[in-house]
Amino acid sequence: QITLKESGPTLVKPTQTLTLTCTFSDFSLSTSGVGVTWIRQPPGKALEWLAVIYWNDDKRYSPSLRSRLTIIEASKNQVVLTMTNMDPVDTATYYCAYTNYGSGSSSYWGQGTLVTVSS
C-alpha cells in the first residue's frame, strides 16, 4: 500500500525559507514513470500545483513560483521541497502525491501539513 506523509514546520516567519519533506513507502522514485508532486491549498481556496520530480530527475516547477522553489530527491524514500522568502499568502496546507508520468495524475496523496506564515 503506497503511503506518503509530509513533515516540516507548522509556523514560519516572513522572509524565512520553508523546507518540507515527503516520506513515502511502497514505491521507488527510481521506477520508470514514477514521480512525486507537491501541491498546496490555502485555507478555503483551490488547489495549486507547485512542483514535480520524476524518476529520471526531470523536475518541473510552477512558472509563477519557479524562482522560489527547489525540489530534490533527498534519499531513496524522501523528496524535499524548499520555498524561499515565505510570505503570509503562502499560508496553506501542503500535500505531496505519487504521480504517474504518462497521465500526470496523482493517485496517492499524503494527509497534508498546514504551514502558517506569520511573524
Next chain:
Amino acid sequence: DIQMTQSPSSLSASVGDRVTITCRASQSISSHLNWYQQKRGNAPKLLIYAASSLQSGVPSRFSGSGSGTDFTLTVSSLQPDDFATYYCQQTYSTPHFGQGTRLEIK
C-alpha cells in the same frame, strides 16, 4: 500557462440526481485532463485520468468525457458520499487545477 475554468462554481442537487460539471481549457489540451474529489479536511482523491479513464476503485457512476478544450465529469446518480468539491487538472503543460465546483445537498 493554460488556464482551466470550471462551471458551475457551486451546485445544489439531491440524492439520485444526475449531475454534470464542466471544465474548459484556455487552449487545446488533447485528453490531458484529470478529475479529483475533495471532502472537507481531506486530501483530494483521483476519480478520472486522461479525460475518461476511471481510476481503480472509483464507483462506475462517475464518468468523464471530452477532448481538446471542453470536458465534463458526470455523476449518474448522486449518492450521499458524493457531496464534496470537485477539481479538474490539466497536465498537457505545466499542470494547473480549475477553481473547483462545490456540490451541495439540496
